[in-house]
Amino acid sequence: MPFRPGLARLASKSASSTRWLARQSKDPLVKQRASNPSSYRSRSAFKLIELDRTYKFLKHDDIRAVVDLGAAPGGWCQVVAERMGWTVGDVKMSEAEDAAMRGGFGLKPDAKVAKYGSWSSDNNSDPLDELGLNGDEALEEDTAVTGQKGRGTIIAVDLLDVYPIPGVKTLKMDFLSPQTTEYIRALLPASVDGKVDVILSDMAANFTGNRVRDIEASLDICNAVFQFAQKHLRASASIGRTRGGVLVLKHFAHPLSMAFRKDVLEANFHDVQYRKPDSSRGESSEGYWVCMGWKPQSSAGT
Ligand SMILES: C[S@@+](CC[C@H](N)C(=O)[O-])C[C@H]1O[C@@H](n2cnc3c(N)ncnc32)[C@H](O)[C@@H]1O
DSSP, X not given: OOOOOOHHHHHHHHHHHHHHHHHHHHOHHHHHHHHOTTSXXXXXXXXXXXXXXXXXXXXXXXXXXXEEESOTTOHHHHHHHHHTTSSSSSOOOOHHHHXXXXXXXXXXXXXXXXXXXXXXXXXXXXXXXHTTSSTHHHHHHHHXXXXXXXXXXXXXXXXXXXXXXXXXXXXXXXXXXXXXXXXXXXXXXXXXXXXXXXXXXXXXXXXXXXXXXXXXXXXXXXXXXXXHHHHHBOOHHHHTOTTOSEEEXXXXXXXXXXXXXXXXXXXXXXXXEEEOOTTSOTTOOEEEEEEEEEOOOSOOOO
């Protein structure tokens, strides 16, 4: 006999939907997005704006490569693309594009994808072929499309599609799978020598409801991102700025997370700040470490 949810279950689902709707209707950031359809794709964009307003890690003209991990639907990428001059103000989407975005993340008109340089692991093809190998040639192509000359490379990775954004190369891949790092590496232009100035991670695994398992999953992600930083983050000494070489890392509050901060992050960065942006919902235990000044010393984390 097919499974049918009981009445109590339906009632609780509808109660939680009602709570969600009530929360959305009062949320000023949700209202701000709704009143400006060509504005940021995600509420998360406001978190990055706030973090950058406080720590100013995206403002430097010498930033040549940014990697955004867990990028879908693309709000953080929009903010970075603005800061790096690929777009001016909001990323203007046509009405059709905007409707597609609002309809879900899986909608990518093929022509646009080809123009902006996106690759999906569903394609069963080599991203380097699809994206026209790497670097400077691909950026020229972006410039031709947008008419706007940005000043560096932005690479976005997510399990989900990211609707195209000028200046952003997207990889639809699992960051935790071993080959993803190689693909990111291959998309970096030769001129940056395999190094990235800013690594952003807003990645979060789906919650299981089991607190221990959820924290473990979050720490697995933090460790994987740190290992990526060990190979690819540009050292502050080579930039000539004590706070250069930046990692922004989402995590969830827990004693194990605090240990990770102390043993792994503080050992390798000049300055590690914790921040829960005002735009992050109060009931969530999420927070961000903004780690500035990469001074690689110890080996990978826990
Ligand atoms: C909070 S959302 C990111 C929102 C994004 N910063 C924005 O502004 O639009 C978290 C994202 O992490 C992605 N994610 C979680 N685990 C991942 C993994 N192992 N590899 C790639 N992406 C992952 C999810 O698919 C989800 O899109």
